[in-house]
Amino acid sequence: RFKKLVYPYKIDEKTYKYKKDNKVYKKEYKEFNAFDLIPDLVIIDGGKGQLQITKRVLKELGLENIFVIGLSKKPDKIHLLNKKYPLILKKNSSALLLLKNIRDEAHRFAISYHRNLRNKDMITSILDKIYGVGPKRKAKLIKHFSSAEYVAKATLQELYDIKGIPSKVAQRIYRHFHRF
Known part of the structure; x- marks a missing residue:
């Protein structure tokens, strides 16, 4: 059922990363709102910068009650809104493994999408x-x-x-x- 909710965004302009993220987040969260599919958790691939953009966009759309975390790499850190320091889980933690698998699947999906776009072009x-x-x-x-x-x-x-x-x-x- 939820596989149909996974789809890529093609952003034409080459723009500063955070502005691009802002555009994607707005589009995605408007979809949540339009279909009453408000998630309990949003996982962002990135750190504090992306987390702050997400917080601002969710507030603009009246969705500030969604719990959001950011997952950054090397070392793997979990960034939480309104927390100064990131959460660092043990390397063999099942929670960290789950989050890393989710992040890696998102990367695989994006890479596959862009490869298909390139081939189609x-x-x-x-x-x-x-x-x-x-x-x-x-x-x-x-x-x-x-x-x-x-x-x-x-x-x-x-x-x-x-x-x-x-x-x-x-x-x-x-x-x-x-x-x-």
């Missing part, structure tokens, strides 16, 4: 340069070959065999990738 740019290949034909090519890389390696006959790709377009695609 590469596919888009390669096939978009070919005259006669619009969104529908591009979708057919990707569906048939599974990636732009395999489209590039396709023989002329394989391109001819795809329904919905006229022979002239198939020839253009082939020539685009086999110029030499």
Whole structure:
């Protein structure tokens, strides 16, 4: 059920880290409010800076009763709002292990998302340069070959065999990738 609540945010502008975090936090916490899905705990990947941004955003949205902690690395520290010093748990503590696993999953999710974005951009740019290949034909090519890389390696006959790709377009695609 909660897997559907996990989704990435694409932020276009290259901006100062805390400003970017502020934008993401506002969007995320508005979603909580809109669907009455107020969490009991929010875990922030970071220290006091990110924690202060979160506190400010939650207050703006009337959600200041949510318990928030920040988890920073090397050494692993747990930052709490309104506490001067971070909490340091034993390295083999099950609570610390749980928090680290949550943080690592968030990192894995973000890295996977950005890798997919990069791959999608590469596919888009390669096939978009070919005259006669619009969104529908591009979708057919990707569906048939599974990636732009395999489209590039396709023989002329394989391109001819795809329904919905006229022979002239198939020839253009082939020539685009086999110029030499």
